[in-house]
Amino acid sequence: MDRAEQQRLRQAAWLMVGNGLRLGLSGAYFILLARLLGPEAFGVFSAILACSNLAAPFGYLGQSELLIQRLSRQGSPTCTQGIGPSLWLAGLGCGGMALVLWPLLSVWLAGTPAAVVGVLLLSDLLFIAVPEVYRGILIGREQAAGVALIDTGMALGRLGAVLLAVALGWGSLVQWAVLYGLMVLVVLLLIARGMGRWSEPSLPLALSWRDLRERLTAGWDFAVGLAAVKTFTDLDKLLLPRLASAAAGGLYSAAYRVINFSQTPMIALLTSHFAELCRQGQKGLPQGWRYACHLSPWVVGYGSLAALGLALGSYGIPWVLGSAYRETALILRWLSPVILLEGIHLLLSHLLTGAGLQKPRSRLQLMALGLNGLLNAVWIPRWGWQGAALATLLSEMALVLALLLLIRGQLRSLQRAGPRAP
Incomplete structure (x- = not known):
């Protein structure tokens, strides 16, 4: 086994550990949340998550896989060119998907406040999309430890939110929507800060039409x-x-x-x-x-x-x-x-x-x-x-x-x- 293969197996081990921790934390999160909300509210929340999970790939438009492909071919573990536009596209795409799906899902889940549906849908779309773009950066650079940290941090954020809800006695879907939205905002800010993305000039106007067309296609x-x-x-x-x-x-x-x-x-x-x-x-x-x-x-x-x-x-x-x-x-x-x-x-x-x-x-x-x-x-x-x-x-x-x-x-x-x- 050559050195490169050993390195990739070590990366697989990091990802396995990260995914294992994430699944364990997620299991505890879902058990606590199901008991907190009760069957009816938990069923509504699960339906919203299923919808966002199915729509998320069209929200961030496969930018994570595109970054993996581009970064792996550039051969530089520190290259960051073009990452900012991917984040902008992911954010705008998820916002657009939320606007399209919000009224449809509100009708499908009749009886649930439309504001609750909108907050949970947009929050979860962003919670899937933005970390996925960052994961694409790290996988393209073959930095699996960072991927494991992101996965574990997201799971900890969810578990922390439900533990806070239990401590506050917030058991309604409206209250959970408020906590979930705040948790997503905090976790995404922490991930962005950890990735050091704040200093990169990534205004969408700097993206050429040709590059935009290639990214979208x-x-x-x-x-x-x-x-x-x-x-x-x-x-x-x-x-x-x-x-x-x-x-x-x-x-x-x-x-x-x-x-x-x-x-x-x-x-x-x-x-x-x-x-x-x-x-x-x-x-x-x-x-x-x-x-x-x-x-x-x-x-x-x-x-x-x-x-x-x-x-x-x-x-x-x-x-x-x-x-x-x-x-x-x-x-x-x-x-x-x-x-x-x-x-x-x-x-x-x-x-x-x-x-x-x-x-x-x-x-x-x-x-x-x-x-x-x-x-x-x-x-x-x-x-x-x-x-x-x-x-x-x-x-x-x-x-x-x-x-x-x-x-x-x-x-x-x-x-x-x-x-x-x-």
Whole structure:
């Protein structure tokens, strides 16, 4: 193992630690918040979070992935050129998304004050988008420790807010919206200060129209891909309470939370190698494919073992979560292959991004997103969570197969074209 590979594994370890701390803190946060707000208010808050999570990629327009791609190719760990415009675009994009979604979500959540919906929606969009841009900077520079600190700081902010609400006895959704908005503002200011972004001149007028067009075009392709990934994990949770029952949605969400926790090591590994995949992909798809094949045993091996471990360990779910979650154990056995499928999906997506093929990649992801939504809409009313699980599994398998066929077709085209003339 060479020195560069050891460095990337250390970065993966940092990300794993950061994600592990974040998930642990987030678990405590959600338990406390659910008890504080009660089922009805907590359900409204969860619906707003699901909406912001699905809309966020189009809010920050894939600027984090764009920064990773650009910084990894510039080769300078201290380069900051162009970071400021990404932050401006993310902020303006999230504000625009909030204005569009606010009235729609207020109608969907009839009975909830519109001001509460607006504050929570905008706060959460910014809480996702701005740190995501900073994470893109750090990943592009291969500074995984900073990513871990951001993730842990965000989780601590959430937990601190709910602990303050408990101490003050603020249990209404209106009161929680005030605390949540203030918490987001404080955490974002602390992150910006820690990143040292205050001194950079980043007025939006300094951005040329050509660069703006390039950022928006490339960012849109990234956003579609990110939205596809988020839709696979969040759309069914948004639809189940409406198309089946709130109980089915809760049981299913509990199973998916276990899936998300189990994905932490794999996501950390792929995130730490994202910049190198971009560098290898810049040399050509064949070079990037060889590097992806080098990573594939880790992805397939961990995904297979984790899926098997979850299937076997699912029998302990009622003991951990209580007898009310007995059916979650069965749901977890259905969903356990998702860990392997999403790992392969993310590896192939990173490869195509590094090789500059994000546009055809995004088109395939968008088609898979449509398939997932269609299957959920048809199957959930008939079969409840079983329909949601089947829709997720079939859509993930279709996407992995489509990405493999795309890569195969591109490699064959390069072989037929032969070596380029000097």
